[in-house]
Amino acid sequence: MNQGKAENALRKLHSLSGVIPLGVFLMVHMLVNYSATGGEEAYNFAAGIMANLPFRYFLETFVIFVPLLFHAVYGVYVALKAKQNVLKYGYFRNWGFFFQRVTGFIAFAFVIWHIWDTRVQAALGAEPNFEMMAALVTDPLTLGLYLVGVVCVLFHFANGLWTLLITWGITVTPKSQKFTQYALMLFFIGFSALGVQALFAFAQ
Amino acid sequence: MAAQKEIRLIIKRQAGPESSSYTEEFAIPYQPNMNVTAALMEIRKNPINAAGKKTEPVIWESVCLEEVCGSCSMLINGKPRQACAALIDNLSQPIHLAPLSTFPLVRDLMVDREQLFDALKKVHAWIEIDGIFDLGSGPRMPERTRKWAYELSKCMTCGCCAEACPNVNAKSNFMGPASISQVRLFNAHPTGEMSKEVRLSEIMKSGGITSCGNSQNCVEVCPKSIPLTTSIADLNRKTTIQSFKNMLGSF
Ligand code: SF4
Ligand code: SF4
Ligand code: FES
Numbered sequence: 049m050n051q052g053k054a055e056n057a058l059r060k061l062h063s064l065s066g067v068i069p070l071g072v073f074l075m076v077h078m079l080v081n082y083s084a085t086g087g088e089e090a091y092n093f094a095a096g097i098m099a100n101l102p103f104r105y106f107l108e109t110f111v112i113f114v115p116l117l118f119h120a121v122y123g124v125y126v127a128l129k130a131k132q133n134v135l136k137y138g139y140f141r142n143w144g145f146f147f148q149r150v151t152g153f154i155a156f157a158f159v160i161w162h163i164w165d166t167r168v169q170a171a172l173g174a175e176p177n178f179e180m181m182a183a184l185v186t187d188p189l190t191l192g193l194y195l196v197g198v199v200c201v202l203f204h205f206a207n208g209l210w211t212l213l214i215t216w217g218i219t220v221t222p223k224s225q226k227f228t229q230y231a232l233m234l235f236f237i238g239f240s241a242l243g244v245q246a247l248f249a250f251a252q
Numbered sequence: 253m254a255a256q257k258e259i260r261l262i263i264k265r266q267a268g269p270e271s272s273s274y275t276e277e278f279a280i281p282y283q284p285n286m287n288v289t290a291a292l293m294e295i296r297k298n299p300i301n302a303a304g305k306k307t308e309p310v311i312w313e314s315v316c317l318e319e320v321c322g323s324c325s326m327l328i329n330g331k332p333r334q335a336c337a338a339l340i341d342n343l344s345q346p347i348h349l350a351p352l353s354t355f356p357l358v359r360d361l362m363v364d365r366e367q368l369f370d371a372l373k374k375v376h377a378w379i380e381i382d383g384i385f386d387l388g389s390g391p392r393m394p395e396r397t398r399k400w401a402y403e404l405s406k407c408m409t410c411g412c413c414a415e416a417c418p419n420v421n422a423k424s425n426f427m428g429p430a431s432i433s434q435v436r437l438f439n440a441h442p443t444g445e446m447s448k449e450v451r452l453s454e455i456m457k458s459g460g461i462t463s464c465g466n467s468q469n470c471v472e473v474c475p476k477s478i479p480l481t482t483s484i485a486d487l488n489r490k491t492t493i494q495s496f497k498n499m500l501g502s503f
Binding site: 053055056057059060126128129130131132133136137139141142144145211214215216217218219220221222225 | 421459473479484
């Protein structure tokens with residue numbers, strides 16, 4: 049395959065991987081978190097289902113880590129090729145373009161930190177449960193950074209879904225792009241509310 | 253606007269591609285209904301800067317003087333647009349002029365927009381009507397298509413869209429939205445459609461359509477109001493379908 053065609057496929061896959069599987073996993077993850085508002089037991093039950101899925105290591109590798117690594121590394125490469133110009137061209141969509149890249153970098157750092165705090169600690173023998181999370185976010189600084197991290201990841205997902213619909217040629221007209229923009233903004237606000245509530249449920 | 257005695261311009265200048273840039277201020281007598289090109293002509297007639305010193309006339313490009321050739325594009329108060337269509341009375345003063353920053357500089361306000369024309373050649377932005385025998389008259393175009401295709405045909409390759417696009421820059425080989433939109437135009441033509449795969453496969457290469465990051469600046473700045481982002485999204489759909497055809501086979 050010549051290099052040019054590879055780029056076309058990689059860019060499309062980059063867009064897709066952010067939603068399938070990463071975005072889908074993100075939503076499941078946020079819902080599991082939200083179960084923490086129902087108390088410790090409810091959370092441990094929901095998280096237990098996730099943790100006890102069959103073929104867990106296989107799923108973890110191919111549904112999460114491989115796509116995540118590809119999406120993050122290729123995303124950084126793409127983002128660094130842009131010449132940001134929001135100050136000169138302050139249009140709404142250009143701010144979206146800018147924040148998509150900013151939240152991408154924040155999400156990259158946050159996710160590495162979060163994996164270190166939870167998945168790696170679990171691999172080292174800690175018990176990944178409500179208590180583990182509660183212990184993490186009782187520290188106000190950690191809680192603050194987690195809040196920022198979660199909101200950035202969700203923005204990146206919602207705005208990325210908006211561009212996916214264009215990149216794959218699903219929303220073509222300005223009208224349809226406006227509609228999905230509003231719909232996804234609501235989606236972002238809704239999921240952020242769930243994410244924030246979940247974090248406070250752990251912190252209590 | 254109340255009668256002004258003079259028009260003040262601050263122009264970013266540079267003697268050549270390798271020289272360093274500087275700004276020079278000019279004050280020229282006010283006349284009603286002038287545009288930026290007329291002001292530049294005044295300076296050419298009488299190349300004396302605001303400090304009263306004799307200087308080199310400012311170099312810029314222009315051909316049609318009526319916003320159809322695209323050659324007089326420059327940054328006017330920071331926005332990419334045509335000097336011949338920018339009325340002084342509508343601009344806040346002093347008026348800042350600078351060359352487009354995305355293209356190689358030739359001198360003063362003149363840049364080399366060759367890359368835009370190269371991109372048009374690359375994407376096969378024409379229709380083959382010649383053969384070794386008379387091909388007869390071509391098929392007719394439906395009126396519904398003609399309407400939007402006409403809008404796309406107004407593109408004058410001025411480069412304003414490429415200037416505003418964050419993904420067209422020295423680090424990237426993105427061809428920019430104008431030539432992509434032309435693919436949509438020529439693929440909509442009933443005769444042009446016969447070589448649509450040639451055009452699609454060009455924009456599916458490196459620096460093609462997937463280099464767009466959906467910032468949608470292009471459509472905001474296009475002086476011809478060309479629906480560039482609609483063209484891009486439409487061709488995203490067409491190239492997606494084309495990829496599946498390439499992968500799975502088609503007739
Ligand atoms: S699409 Fe518009 S801004 Fe871009 S080159 Fe054509 S006329 Fe100029
Ligand atoms: S929508 Fe695409 S082509 Fe248009 S300015 Fe943004 S990145 Fe460039
Ligand atoms: S001179 Fe042709 S567009 Fe201005």
